[in-house]
Amino acid sequence: MPRCTGYVLVLLLGALTITGAEAPRLSSDQLAKAVRNDSISIPTPGELFAALGKPGKPNWAGQFRGPLPTTYRNRAQIALNLGGLIADGFIAVEAQDGQQVKNIGTDIIKMAKALGVSENILGRGNSINEFAENNEWDALQEELEATQNEVKSSMQSHQDQDLVILVSLGGWVRGTQVVSAAVLQNYDERSAKVLRQPALVSFIHAKVNDVSAETHNDPLVKQVSDQLGAIEKLVTFPVGKAPTIEDVRAVHDAVGRVMEQIQHKPDTK
Amino acid sequence: MKLWLRILLSGLLLIANRETRADTDKEVQAHKAVLDLAGAFSNEGFKMRDGHWTGSLKLHENALVAVNLYAGNQYWFSVGTADPAKKIEVALYDETGQRVTTEPYNEGERAAAGFTPTSSGQYYVSVSLLEGAESSFCLVYSYK
Numbered sequence: 001m002p003r004c005t006g007y008v009l010v011l012l013l014g015a016l017t018i019t020g021a022e023a024p025r026l027s028s029d030q031l032a033k034a035v036r037n038d039s040i041s042i043p044t045p046g047e048l049f050a051a052l053g054k055p056g057k058p059n060w061a062g063q064f065r066g067p068l069p070t071t072y073r074n075r076a077q078i079a080l081n082l083g084g085l086i087a088d089g090f091i092a093v094e095a096q097d098g099q100q101v102k103n104i105g106t107d108i109i110k111m112a113k114a115l116g117v118s119e120n121i122l123g124r125g126n127s128i129n130e131f132a133e134n135n136e137w138d139a140l141q142e143e144l145e146a147t148q149n150e151v152k153s154s155m156q157s158h159q160d161q162d163l164v165i166l167v168s169l170g171g172w173v174r175g176t177q178v179v180s181a182a183v184l185q186n187y188d189e190r191s192a193k194v195l196r197q198p199a200l201v202s203f204i205h206a207k208v209n210d211v212s213a214e215t216h217n218d219p220l221v222k223q224v225s226d227q228l229g230a231i232e233k234l235v236t237f238p239v240g241k242a243p244t245i246e247d248v249r250a251v252h253d254a255v256g257r258v259m260e261q262i263q264h265k266p267d268t269k
Numbered sequence: 270m271k272l273w274l275r276i277l278l279s280g281l282l283l284i285a286n287r288e289t290r291a292d293t294d295k296e297v298q299a300h301k302a303v304l305d306l307a308g309a310f311s312n313e314g315f316k317m318r319d320g321h322w323t324g325s326l327k328l329h330e331n332a333l334v335a336v337n338l339y340a341g342n343q344y345w346f347s348v349g350t351a352d353p354a355k356k357i358e359v360a361l362y363d364e365t366g367q368r369v370t371t372e373p374y375n376e377g378e379r380a381a382a383g384f385t386p387t388s389s390g391q392y393y394v395s396v397s398l399l400e401g402a403e404s405s406f407c408l409v410y411s412y413k
Contacts, residue, residue, distance in 0.1 A: 040320050041334065198390065
């Protein structure tokens with residue numbers, strides 16, 4: 001082989017190696033082994049609402065709902081509603097309604113106490129009130145997430161690990177209900193794109209399936225879990241393609257049914 | 270239990286506790302480093318997530334965590350490390366495993382990647398130790 005051809009080959013191989021290093025692709029095995037955890041892999045309702053607000057400010061106050069009963073006795077149901085209530089807190093922050101934030105903050109503390117979480121949560125309630133009175137909206141967002149994390153961490157230390165994913169699930173259902181309602185009221189392709197969340201629903205579903213048999217056999221948990229497979233399909237839109245208004249309506253109806261069950265299902269324990 | 274066995278077990282427990290303590294200290298150090306870095310993005314209106322992810326990396330190893338992002342939001346993924354890390358890299362991959370273009374920020378033992386997705390869904394954040402010896406790291410992310 002002529003020497004110059006050898007050099008060309010070496011250069012070509014070198015170039016291929018560099019290209020490979022610059023634009024590597026992860027294998028499906030690597031993707032499957034990636035860490036997935038509650039505190040990083042599950043976005044907060046605040047992130048979802050921030051994305052929804054980009055094309056135009058939605059009517060956040062129009063998404064408020066009436067006060068929830070804070071006297072549920074079923075622990076799984078309390079955890080699901082607690083997640084939904086925290087999402088309501090984020091909505092009130094987006095609407096910049098201090099009184100609504102304070103009311104929701106009070107209910108969050110009541111529900112958290114009903115689950116026997118740490119007394120530290122009381123301090124969070126005071127901070128929420130203080131920030132709401134001073135219109136410190138960014139601080140309120142951080143405080144709501146910190147409150148949610150504190151509730152979850154207290155659940156973990158009290159061997160209530162099963163309830164952690166139920167809080168996340170309740171928050172996701174309520175957040176998606178609100179976002180799909182807002183998109184339906186004022187359809188816009190860019191807003192509708194935030195509803196594409198198949199991997200997130202799949203992750204939550206897998207975690208719900210992984211809870212103890214006692215929790216999984218709870219009628220409400222079972223009922224909600226049974227619907228997650230269908231909801232996952234409803235939020236699986238092709239990459240880059242915005243869901244149609246009919247697609248959005250289907251998602252809204254499905255999560256609306258789940259939310260009804262979470263709120264109103266009679267106690268079973 | 271025989272005395273010598275008790276002493277041996279106590280010694281082992283003490284060593285184990287010291288090891289655990291040392292790891293925790295390193296993670297706290299890495300967390301502090303990343304909060305300093307991510308704080309700069311907060312000044313630009315980014316909200317920092319309260320959650321974080323810590324771990325340990327050997328030289329030329331990478332760690333991968335799944336995140337779910339929303340189209341329209343802007344994100345910064347920041348990583349801090351504790352000694353003896355010298356150079357760290359943050360990269361982002363889409364749900365098919367294809368690397369996506371990010372805005373890089375690197376100052377050796379701390380690094381970040383900025384990204385604005387056009388499609389909502391799952392992405393993977395990769396943290397690699399390019400120079401230095403086995404080190405603890407901590408990842409946080411911010412959005413606006």
